[in-house]
Amino acid sequence: MLDHHGVEQFLYREARLMDTHAYDTWLELWARTAHYWIPCNGDDIDVTRHVSLVNEDRPGLEDRVQRLKSGAHYAQDPPSRLSRVVSNVELDQDSSPDALVVHSTFNLSAHRRRRLDVVAGRVTHRLVLEDGQVRIATKKVVLVDNDDTIMNLTYLV
Amino acid sequence: MTAGAPIRYADLVLDDRVHDSVYTDPQIFEEEIDRIFHHGWVFVGHEGEVPEPGDYRSRELGRQPVIFARGDDGVVRVLMNRCTHRGAMVCPYERGNSRFFTCAYHGWTFRNSGGLVGVPHPEQYGDSFDRDALGLRPVPRCDSYRGFVFASLSVDVVPLVEHLGPRVLAEMDIAGDLSPGGRLEVTAGVHKFGYGGNWKLQLENSVDGYHITHLHRSYFRIQEERSGRDAMRFATAASPALVHSLGNGHVSWDLSPAGFGGAAIERLRNTPGWPRDYYDLLVSAHGQARADEVLSHGAGHVAIFPNLVIIASQLRMIRPVAVDRTEVFIYPTLLSDVPPEMNEERLRRHESFYGPAGGGATDDLEVFERVTAGLRAKVDPWIRIDRGLGREVVADDGTVSAQITSELSNRAILGHWRRVMSGEASVRLSPRRSTEE
Ligand code: FES
Numbered sequence: 001m002l003d004h005h006g007v008e009q010f011l012y013r014e015a016r017l018m019d020t021h022a023y024d025t026w027l028e029l030w031a032r033t034a035h036y037w038i039p040c041n042g043d044d045i046d047v048t049r050h051v052s053l054v055n056e057d058r059p060g061l062e063d064r065v066q067r068l069k070s071g072a073h074y075a076q077d078p079p080s081r082l083s084r085v086v087s088n089v090e091l092d093q094d095s096s097p098d099a100l101v102v103h104s105t106f107n108l109s110a111h112r113r114r115r116l117d118v119v120a121g122r123v124t125h126r127l128v129l130e131d132g133q134v135r136i137a138t139k140k141v142v143l144v145d146n147d148d149t150i151m152n153l154t155y156l157v
Numbered sequence: 158m159t160a161g162a163p164i165r166y167a168d169l170v171l172d173d174r175v176h177d178s179v180y181t182d183p184q185i186f187e188e189e190i191d192r193i194f195h196h197g198w199v200f201v202g203h204e205g206e207v208p209e210p211g212d213y214r215s216r217e218l219g220r221q222p223v224i225f226a227r228g229d230d231g232v233v234r235v236l237m238n239r240c241t242h243r244g245a246m247v248c249p250y251e252r253g254n255s256r257f258f259t260c261a262y263h264g265w266t267f268r269n270s271g272g273l274v275g276v277p278h279p280e281q282y283g284d285s286f287d288r289d290a291l292g293l294r295p296v297p298r299c300d301s302y303r304g305f306v307f308a309s310l311s312v313d314v315v316p317l318v319e320h321l322g323p324r325v326l327a328e329m330d331i332a333g334d335l336s337p338g339g340r341l342e343v344t345a346g347v348h349k350f351g352y353g354g355n356w357k358l359q360l361e362n363s364v365d366g367y368h369i370t371h372l373h374r375s376y377f378r379i380q381e382e383r384s385g386r387d388a389m390r391f392a393t394a395a396s397p398a399l400v401h402s403l404g405n406g407h408v409s410w411d412l413s414p415a416g417f418g419g420a421a422i423e424r425l426r427n428t429p430g431w432p433r434d435y436y437d438l439l440v441s442a443h444g445q446a447r448a449d450e451v452l453s454h455g456a457g458h459v460a461i462f463p464n465l466v467i468i469a470s471q472l473r474m475i476r477p478v479a480v481d482r483t484e485v486f487i488y489p490t491l492l493s494d495v496p497p498e499m500n501e502e503r504l505r506r507h508e509s510f511y512g513p514a515g516g517g518a519t520d521d522l523e524v525f526e527r528v529t530a531g532l533r534a535k536v537d538p539w540i541r542i543d544r545g546l547g548r549e550v551v552a553d554d555g556t557v558s559a560q561i562t563s564e565l566s567n568r569a570i571l572g573h574w575r576r577v578m579s580g581e582a583s584v585r586l587s588p589r590r591s592t593e594e
């Protein structure tokens with residue numbers, strides 16, 4: 001599907017779209033059936049019995065984007081200014097010709113109203129081909145501080 | 158306000174307005190910690206958080222660290238988190254399960270019920286050393302109702318049931334009876350977030366009916382598009398839904414006049430799968446009459462002074478950190494003995510609104526910071542809380558009710574706050590009561 005360089009380019013592009021609040025274009029990266037997950041209070045919780053920070057399928061993702069674009073999601077008004085570094089990109093052995101499992105890390109500086117937050121974590125993407133395009137089928141974000149007080153995580157990570 | 162001068166609380170909270178120093182003055186904050194959090198009933202946790210012997214949570218009463226633990230004997234206690242030797246915190250973890258708490262400094266070891274069981278190298282202590290007298294100190298007063306555990310650092314408080322009052326107890330009964338198992342499970346983790354602002358902003362906002370249709374419209378409009386239902390109808394100025402002042406600063410919403418409960422019952426009965434199964438389970442557990450009663454009341458929405466809010470699918474604990482800094486811990490609750498899909502659905506709905514990445518509660522935190530920023534403008538230091546003033550109805554039991562968008566909620570909370578802070582009527586034992594005893 002993609003070689004290592006192609007995978008890196010895909011993740012960098014996703015990072016840029018999130019950094020620049022290009023919500024619609026970011027949403028286009030996702031597969032028709034998708035799952036976006038940020039666990040809470042741990043890295044491998046059972047979502048049937050435990051709350052997550054984000055646990056969204058495709059309709060949930062669309063709601064999130066629509067909310068961010070509504071002009072009335074005050075927690076992103078004004079939007080945070082974002083810059084993230086994506087690194088340590090690694091193709092998992094579980095990858096198959098039609099589904100790539102990709103690990104990466106990120107370090108994000110988020111500035112808003114005189115406060116600079118640092119957000120960091122490990123990400124696992126499952127990338128699939130849909131209509132000849134690479135799409136995100138699942139994305140799991142393990143934040144280093146997922147069991148600590150977080151002030152505002154309304155931008156895209 | 159001159160630092161150190163006695164604060165005249167009666168001048169700061171009037172019937173129709175409140176002075177901004179109530180939210181911004183560090184001296185007032187110190188006095189709140191002392192009078193409200195160190196001398197009155199404070200919510201510590203729910204027994205459902207510590208279901209197994211040895212389960213514990215570290216908590217704070219105001220600024221004082223405590224351990225909320227279920228002992229090997231099955232009893233839930235609130236113990237001061239301080240070694241009786243030289244004072245080190247014995248439990249540094251936020252949560253866990255342990256039979257013992259061993260102090261890191263010299264190794265004194267306490268049972269999870271508090272008793273001191275181990276003292277390394279005791280030879281130097283001599284015969285008068287009384288191990289039994291040196292257990293972890295229990296909090297001076299501790300009591301619970303339907304699993305809701307409260308503690309007070311002062312013994313001089315009215316009994317808990319009196320502090321809560323019959324209407325709050327009834328809300329807790331409903332919160333429990335919405336489960337066929339009759340109890341809440343509080344094992345689904347916690348959303349932790351915070352804001353740069355005073356703790357009362359979150360308490361008042363939790364029962365603020367006026368803000369829903371404006372502040373949360375980005376969330377609810379999308380809900381409406383998806384469901385075809387008018388999701389904000391209950392909070393318009395024409396809504397028959399009510400807000401009640403239950404006494405002692407406790408406030409509840411009552412959505413049943415808006416037909417919420419009745420519609421919910423119909424939806425449950427007519428939807429095959431877990432909704433219908435849940436309805437049947439509830440009827441067989443509590444009987445038809447009680448099942449319909451709790452369902453038509455609907456999930457509660459109750460602010461319990463000073464630091465607990467029970468909302469439909471969550472317990473919200475408010476933790477004052479500084480005059481302009483607050484942490485909010487939201488514990489999603491699960492129902493006991495229901496189809497698992499129901500709890501899953503409950504969690505998914507919760508996540509979409511609450512938490513630091515949610516679509517609703519994050520906007521509340523944003524306005525708390527905007528309020529805090531706005532209050533730096535001092536030409537007119539007053540905050541208006543007069544919406545619906547004079548339109549309240551008083552029931553025989555003393556409950557005051559008003560239309561849901563009325564600021565009765567703010568007046569009830571801040572009115573009680575003023576009484577406690579000025580020592581008028583309070584969280585302390587009333588004189589009449591002490592002569593009776
Ligand atoms: S301070 Fe705890 S054992 Fe000495």
Ligand SMILES: [Fe+2]
Pocket residue numbers: 362368372373517518521
């Ligand atoms: Fe709100």
